[in-house]
Amino acid sequence: MSASPVVELDQVGKTYYNGAVETPVLFDVSCAIVPGEFVAIVGGSGSGKTTLLNLMGLLDRPTAGEIRIESVKVTGLDEVERARVRRDRLGFIFQFHYLLPEFTVIENALMPCRMRGREFELAQEPRMRELLAAVGLDDKLKARPAQLSGGQQQRVAVVRSLANNPAVVFADEPTGNLDSKSGRMVFDLMKRLNRDSGTAFVMVTHDDHFALEADRVIRIRDGRIQGTKGGKG
Ligand SMILES: Nc1ncnc2c1ncn2[C@@H]1O[C@H](COP(=O)(O)OP(=O)(O)OP(=O)(O)O)[C@@H](O)[C@H]1O
Numbered sequence: 001m002s003a004s005p006v007v008e009l010d011q012v013g014k015t016y017y018n019g020a021v022e023t024p025v026l027f028d029v030s031c032a033i034v035p036g037e038f039v040a041i042v043g044g045s046g047s048g049k050t051t052l053l054n055l056m057g058l059l060d061r062p063t064a065g066e067i068r069i070e071s072v073k074v075t076g077l078d079e080v081e082r083a084r085v086r087r088d089r090l091g092f093i094f095q096f097h098y099l100l101p102e103f104t105v106i107e108n109a110l111m112p113c114r115m116r117g118r119e120f121e122l123a124q125e126p127r128m129r130e131l132l133a134a135v136g137l138d139d140k141l142k143a144r145p146a147q148l149s150g151g152q153q154q155r156v157a158v159v160r161s162l163a164n165n166p167a168v169v170f171a172d173e174p175t176g177n178l179d180s181k182s183g184r185m186v187f188d189l190m191k192r193l194n195r196d197s198g199t200a201f202v203m204v205t206h207d208d209h210f211a212l213e214a215d216r217v218i219r220i221r222d223g224r225i226q227g228t229k230g231g232k233g
């Protein structure tokens, strides 16, 4: 059985241009993420992991090659269309939680739904409440982010990434700011949500233990995919 990939990169390259300075960062990257898999991206500092994730997540554009999300060639889309794909089909978790301080936990979790209208947001609320309860935050729904621990804040950010039922969540070192116990909780949460929701996860990590628990590991070295190990796909 081969479901069509949620993300496909075909000979993708990225060079940053700052004035007269050219920085080639990614070279000839081809890979695919299949529905429901949990992929870890590993590699040394400066190897191009964040650049790769930003291209997959439509936060930046490649300078060579083609990217498809759910078979749609997104390299050919304009910014408005790309923003729509990003909003409706993709979720994001970063090293910093980026919760909005003046909103409550449940409001923050629902934030990605806002742009789709009040009705849509209301319809998602029961599911978001359930997810927050499942991650041990049922008594914090009305709290502000500043009243939570770092691990709790990041758990809200993980739940928020699923607000729009995305096909794939991109996470750039989501445990990087946490102590090992909180990091483990956040990672286990991502694994559980991956299993339960069928959403694929692509996570950049420096932690070998987490990488070993992924379905598949993509290793980047000097801007090239050096190898991919394990996996369903
Ligand atoms: N906007 C930019 N302009 C120029 N060069 C950049 C830009 N962003 C990143 N780079 C360079 O691209 C290379 C890859 O950066 P990237 O952030 O993808 O690495 P990384 O693998 O995520 O590293 P880390 O593990 O430290 O987060 C680095 O050499 C970096 O200096």
Ligand SMILES: [Mg+2]
Pocket: 049, 050, 051
């Ligand atoms: Mg990075």
